[in-house]
Amino acid sequence: MSRVLQWFWNGYLAFFIFLAARDVHSLFAPQAPEHVYWDILRAFDPFFWLPYTLTSLRVAVNAFHVLPLVFYIDRRCVGPFFFWKILFFLRMALDITGHPYEAQFLASLYQQDPGLSAGFLASAVIIYGPSWWACFRYAFIRGTEVRSKR
Secondary structure (H helix, E strand, O other): OOHHHHHHHHHHHHHHHHHHHHHHHHHHOOOOHHHHHHHHHHHHOOOOHHHHHHHHHHHHHHHHOHHHHHHHHHOOOOOOHHHHHHHHHHHHHHHHHOOHHHHHHHHHHHHHOHHHHHHHHHHHHHHHHHHHHHHHHHHHOHHHHHHHHO
16 A cells, blocks of 8 residues: 555544544433434334334444544454355444434435535535444455454
């Protein structure tokens, strides 16, 4: 990996850690809008546990996915391949289903301005895309890539 690429990945790692910490804070801090959303949902919806569980799992899996990102950047092989593959698919499934607060925000934004909502969705993909790509490569391509570098 070139020096510039190494700097990019290290900067992105710091940014991703910030995003994961922000998600954890938003889920548990009483002042956060997401926390208020869950309080209201809990008060009026008897089936709140399913979206809340999906969101909690998404936050936990994204926080844990800092590790494969670090391992990818440092070119380390840690743990069995199968574990990281399952974790990657779990993360992708939870990233699709574990955003009910953001989905409501996106739906209301779409009603106001469809172009802005498309930009919001594209920016989310751009922000999280490098971590998905790195974790995919770590889970599925890391064995041949790491061995060839040694």
